[in-house]
Amino acid sequence: MSLCLSRDEITELCRSRMKAKQVAFLCRNGIRHYIDLNGWPVVTRAAVEGNKEVAPAIPEWRPNKARDLV
Numbered sequence: 001m002s003l004c005l006s007r008d009e010i011t012e013l014c015r016s017r018m019k020a021k022q023v024a025f026l027c028r029n030g031i032r033h034y035i036d037l038n039g040w041p042v043v044t045r046a047a048v049e050g051n052k053e054v055a056p057a058i059p060e061w062r063p064n065k066a067r068d069l070v
Contacts (some may be wrong), residue, residue, distance in 0.1 A: 005043045013048070 011017050013024040022041050026033045032047040 001045070003044060005045060005048065007040065010041060010043055013043070 005013070010022055014022040016022055016025065016050045019039050019041065023035070024029075025032075026041055026043065031043060033043045034040050
């Protein structure tokens with residue numbers, strides 16, 4: 001599996017073969033992408049699939065004075 005979606009996968013995602021329409025679709029739907037040297041949009045798999053790792057919860061901050069009172 002490659003790092004980026006293939007052109008066929010981007011075409012399937014955007015439902016268009018035209019570069020400009022693909023870029024418009026990606027922008028309108030908030031999908032992170034960049035444009036390569038030939039003007040084609042490039043989308044990483046992580047931008048579409050999301051992060052599969054769950055970040056650990058950050059404990060609620062409490063000042064030291066409140067901790068001493070409890």
